[in-house]
Amino acid sequence: MRRLTVGAWLVWGAVAFFLINLAALIGAVVVNSVGRRWFDTWLPQGWTTHWYASAWKEFGLLQVLVVTLEVALLVVAISVLVGVPASYVLARRSFPGRRLVYLLFLLPILMPPITYGIPLATVLYKYGFAGHLAGVVLANLVPSIPFVILTMTPFIEQIDQSVERAARMCGARTWQIFARILAPLLVPGILAASILVLVRTVGMFELTFLTAGPDSQTLVVALYYSMSAAGIRAQQSVDAMAVLYTSSMLVLLVAALRFVNPTQLVARVKDEPD
Amino acid sequence: MSDTALRHRLAERGVDRQLLLLVPGLACVLALFVYPFAYGIGLSFQPASGGVLGAYRAFFTDAYQRDTIATTLGLALPAAILNVAASVPIAYLMRGRFRGKRFLTTILVVPITLGTVLTAEGLLNYLGPTGWFNRALMSIGVIDEPVRLTNNYWGVFFSLVITGFPFAFLLILSYLSGIDPTLERAAATLGAGRWQRFSRITLPLLAPGLATTFCLTFVLAFSVFPSAVLVGDPAGSTRVVSIAAYHAAYEAYDYPLGSAIAVIMGVVELVVVAVVLGLRSLFYTGSTGGKG
Amino acid sequence: MSDFAELRLDGVRRRFGGRDALTGLSLTIRRGEFIALLGPSGCGKSTALNCLAGLLPLSEGSIWQDETRLDTVPPERRGFGMVFQNYALFPHLSVRRNVSFGLQMRRLPRDEVRRRTDEAIKLVRLEEHAAKLPGQLSGGQQQRVAIARAIVLEPALVLMDEPLSNLDAKLRLEMRTEIRRLHQSLGLTTVYVTHDQEEALSLADRLVVLRDGRVEQIGTPQELHNRPANRHVADFMGYRNLLPMKVKAVHGATVTVDGAGLTLDGTAVGDVAPGDDVVAGIRPEDLLAGEHGVPVTVEVVEYQGREFAVEARTGEGVALHLRALERPAVGERITVTAAPSRVLVFAS
Numbered sequence: 001m002r003r004l005t006v007g008a009w010l011v012w013g014a015v016a017f018f019l020i021n022l023a024a025l026i027g028a029v030v031v032n033s034v035g036r037r038w039f040d041t042w043l044p045q046g047w048t049t050h051w052y053a054s055a056w057k058e059f060g061l062l063q064v065l066v067v068t069l070e071v072a073l074l075v076v077a078i079s080v081l082v083g084v085p086a087s088y089v090l091a092r093r094s095f096p097g098r099r100l101v102y103l104l105f106l107l108p109i110l111m112p113p114i115t116y117g118i119p120l121a122t123v124l125y126k127y128g129f130a131g132h133l134a135g136v137v138l139a140n141l142v143p144s145i146p147f148v149i150l151t152m153t154p155f156i157e158q159i160d161q162s163v164e165r166a167a168r169m170c171g172a173r174t175w176q177i178f179a180r181i182l183a184p185l186l187v188p189g190i191l192a193a194s195i196l197v198l199v200r201t202v203g204m205f206e207l208t209f210l211t212a213g214p215d216s217q218t219l220v221v222a223l224y225y226s227m228s229a230a231g232i233r234a235q236q237s238v239d240a241m242a243v244l245y246t247s248s249m250l251v252l253l254v255a256a257l258r259f260v261n262p263t264q265l266v267a268r269v270k271d272e273p274d
Numbered sequence: 275m276s277d278t279a280l281r282h283r284l285a286e287r288g289v290d291r292q293l294l295l296l297v298p299g300l301a302c303v304l305a306l307f308v309y310p311f312a313y314g315i316g317l318s319f320q321p322a323s324g325g326v327l328g329a330y331r332a333f334f335t336d337a338y339q340r341d342t343i344a345t346t347l348g349l350a351l352p353a354a355i356l357n358v359a360a361s362v363p364i365a366y367l368m369r370g371r372f373r374g375k376r377f378l379t380t381i382l383v384v385p386i387t388l389g390t391v392l393t394a395e396g397l398l399n400y401l402g403p404t405g406w407f408n409r410a411l412m413s414i415g416v417i418d419e420p421v422r423l424t425n426n427y428w429g430v431f432f433s434l435v436i437t438g439f440p441f442a443f444l445l446i447l448s449y450l451s452g453i454d455p456t457l458e459r460a461a462a463t464l465g466a467g468r469w470q471r472f473s474r475i476t477l478p479l480l481a482p483g484l485a486t487t488f489c490l491t492f493v494l495a496f497s498v499f500p501s502a503v504l505v506g507d508p509a510g511s512t513r514v515v516s517i518a519a520y521h522a523a524y525e526a527y528d529y530p531l532g533s534a535i536a537v538i539m540g541v542v543e544l545v546v547v548a549v550v551l552g553l554r555s556l557f558y559t560g561s562t563g564g565k566g
Numbered sequence: 567m568s569d570f571a572e573l574r575l576d577g578v579r580r581r582f583g584g585r586d587a588l589t590g591l592s593l594t595i596r597r598g599e600f601i602a603l604l605g606p607s608g609c610g611k612s613t614a615l616n617c618l619a620g621l622l623p624l625s626e627g628s629i630w631q632d633e634t635r636l637d638t639v640p641p642e643r644r645g646f647g648m649v650f651q652n653y654a655l656f657p658h659l660s661v662r663r664n665v666s667f668g669l670q671m672r673r674l675p676r677d678e679v680r681r682r683t684d685e686a687i688k689l690v691r692l693e694e695h696a697a698k699l700p701g702q703l704s705g706g707q708q709q710r711v712a713i714a715r716a717i718v719l720e721p722a723l724v725l726m727d728e729p730l731s732n733l734d735a736k737l738r739l740e741m742r743t744e745i746r747r748l749h750q751s752l753g754l755t756t757v758y759v760t761h762d763q764e765e766a767l768s769l770a771d772r773l774v775v776l777r778d779g780r781v782e783q784i785g786t787p788q789e790l791h792n793r794p795a796n797r798h799v800a801d802f803m804g805y806r807n808l809l810p811m812k813v814k815a816v817h818g819a820t821v822t823v824d825g826a827g828l829t830l831d832g833t834a835v836g837d838v839a840p841g842d843d844v845v846a847g848i849r850p851e852d853l854l855a856g857e858h859g860v861p862v863t864v865e866v867v868e869y870q871g872r873e874f875a876v877e878a879r880t881g882e883g884v885a886l887h888l889r890a891l892e893r894p895a896v897g898e899r900i901t902v903t904a905a906p907s908r909v910l911v912f913a914s
Contacts, residue, residue, distance in 0.1 A: 086298070163655075169641060
């Protein structure tokens with residue numbers, strides 16, 4: 001057992017302070033979402049689940065949830081289909097211009113979404129995609145495909161290449177190698193990448209905000225509108241909706257953590273390969 | 275024959291049909307990222323008035339617009355530095371295995387799920403004038419008047435810390451676990467104390483990871499938009515670049531100006547990232563001997 | 567088993583980014599032969615094997631199986647079997663499914679797949695482990711699976727890429743015998759890559775010594791052992807004493823050389839003339855302690871079972887490696903000699 005030094009106590013103290021405040025912050029929202037009237041007191045005057053019901057009705061939550069799910073699943077499916085083959089090439093092959101291609105895939109992750117979101121939304125409006133589900137999906141693909149590529153490339157790299165060669169020496173054609181050897185080995189990686197893209201897409205505000213129309217809002221955007229249009233909606237309803245949002249994200253996160261190392265939530269940042 | 279010879283030569287350099295697998299990915303990035311960006315740059319040079327550079331001139335001559343850059347950097351840089359600086363000691367103490375590590379990691383990562391709106395609502399409720407925080411401080415007598423912590427710089431800053439810290443922490447934890455722990459033990463056998471082991475061995479090996487983490491956290495903080503509106507003072511002290519860009523494009527319908535601001539935002543961000551990555555190249559960036 | 571008389575490599579060359587990894591490899595492999603490609607790491611031996619397998623395209627040259635040109639055929643249709651250095655077992659498939667993989671790729675009838683898989687597993691004595699995954703096996707067992715997988719297709723040629731390098735010393739000796747036994751009993755044709763000269767000498771019918779991508783010598787184990795073509799092959803074949811010297815006199819095949827305070831009689835390999843700079847190569851076991859000869863001082867003694875490996879130094883400071891049956895004392899002065907037929911003089 002390590003002896004704790006003064007420094008360690010200070011650090012754990014800071015962590016505890018952060019966590020207590022965080023818990024109180026979340027608690028304040030949860031309490032407000034089930035509170036009847038809450039003004040200048042420690043706790044509300046009474047309890048109710050009324051705000052959840054009204055949030056569900058007023059905001060048309062069902063439709064918003066359906067849209068959110070549609071967008072997220074489409075983005076996951078397309079970015080996996082497009083991203084995995086590309087990461088295979090990046091992991092296995094060296095070719096002229098490889099670093100340039102890698103940089104091109106890295107840029108969308110390095111740039112704030114607003115910087116490319118505004119011109120992208122303009123272009124999507126020009127071609128009539130924006131304001132619909134298609135536009136929201138296309139916009140969300142921009143960071144998602146690179147994210148899949150950056151997550152899958154190191155994953156494929158750690159699969160021994162001689163396994164593929166061995167299959168080839170056993171007489172397997174390229175498609176047989178993909179179907180019988182690579183696909184089963186890649187499943188955990190693809191699953192992890194999919195969940196991560198799902199979490200990120202559900203949480204992505206800026207790009208959806210810029211491209212969504214009234215019928216293609218996801219949950220985050222609907223929440224933002226309801227909160228910024230202050231006074232029209234009861235604050236407790238907004239809180240109720242935010243609690244719903246956070247709980248569903250929490251479920252996704254816990255599911256994700258079962259499959260992946262927590263550090264992958266951020267991005268497996270790999271240094272530029274040579 | 276010359277066709278096969280050419281294919282042969284290309285294959286030797288690593289060019290063959292397998293590279294076609296890159297095409298869909300590249301097409302998406304080109305069509306959805308590079309082309310719109312180029313289009314935006316083109317648009318930014320075609321303002322309604324003021325010539326080619328009119329939109330840029332309009333931005334830089336108007337102090338209300340120009341100052342958004344300083345405002346954004348004033349929020350993003352301290353927030354990113356704090357997130358990275360706070361993550362290092364925590365992640366350092368959490369190296370190795372101990373009971374409850376997974377649980378603690380999960381707890382520290384929870385803020386990722388909060389989303390902007392819950393964070394904003396929470397900050398308004400908890401830190402507001404009648405919130406629990408002020409109430410607690412007043413009841414123990416530290417303050418007489420509620421401290422104003424929302425709808426100003428601090429609200430946005432706290433929101434950036436809450437959402438940015440888990441990212442920084444997770445990244446640094448992964449970089450730290452990629453450093454071979456036997457290196458520190460080796461240093462210990464050579465007589466290095468606790469602090470010397472950290473500062474002379476671990477920290478230099480971690481430095482490139484710190485730079486990368488800082489960049490990613492900075493990007494996150496730099497693109498602050500919803501929280502600046504919801505818990506900040508969007509017309510004044512927290513009017514950040516993204517608000518200016520959004521207003522120009524979607525409220526004033528001045529697309530050239532909106533695009534110009536987006537371009538300026540990208541340039542400023544890339545300059546900061548480039549400086550940090552430039553500093554990073556001064557450090558040792560090879561293998562750190564661990565699993566990562 | 568596909569019938570063929572010989573496999574021919576004709577001027578095979580492979581470049582990597584403008585650098586020759588392998589050049590001018592011409593070799594005829596007769597059916598049933600065991601060929602070892604031998605050389606230090608980076609000599610091009612693995613490149614040669616991968617070219618033969620079809621995993622690397624050739625830059626120049628051709629490969630023929632009798633009158634059929636093979637180098638344009640993709641690896642999966644060459645009908646060769648291969649054992650990889652790290653075994654490259656499919657981690658998600660059981661031992662049985664690993665072995666039967668190639669048979670299934672050929673779309674053979676189910677009964678035949680089962681029968682041949684059983685036979686191959688029996689051949690490498692893994693019947694009890696057939697249902698396990700590769701991760702549950704020891705290194706030696708994984709090695710056997712890899713071999714079974716390679717030979718189950720009755721390939722025209724079995725390629726082995728340093729298959730024993732990941733095993734410990736005892737297992738390595740056992741598997742070496744096993745490989746030779748399978749080669750003989752199944753009538754295989756084998757090309758075996760290794761950097762271990764002892765392994766190559768004991769297994770192969772013929773050896774190909776490579777260095778910097780070039781063939782240094784091709785010959786039987788005896789030829790290479792007794793008559794290395796140059797100092798590099800000699801270095802690889804255990805001639806630990808390689809002394810730079812000058813030719814003093816030439817009498818037919820016998821040459822007198824001196825340098826660094828030593829004078830030796832030796833046998834010339836290649837053309838040498840008086841005054842030439844040469845290298846004299848002597849195996850440690852051919853340097854004998856005797857009454858007459860060069861006086862040396864014992865510096866390091868290592869016990870090696872039946873004998874002692876001794877490092878000694880001449881008065882001029884040249885280090886010599888020799889063997890002794892009795893343990894000499896460190897610091898002791900002894901005299902050593904070598905028979906002229908055992909001293910090879912290479913033009914440098």
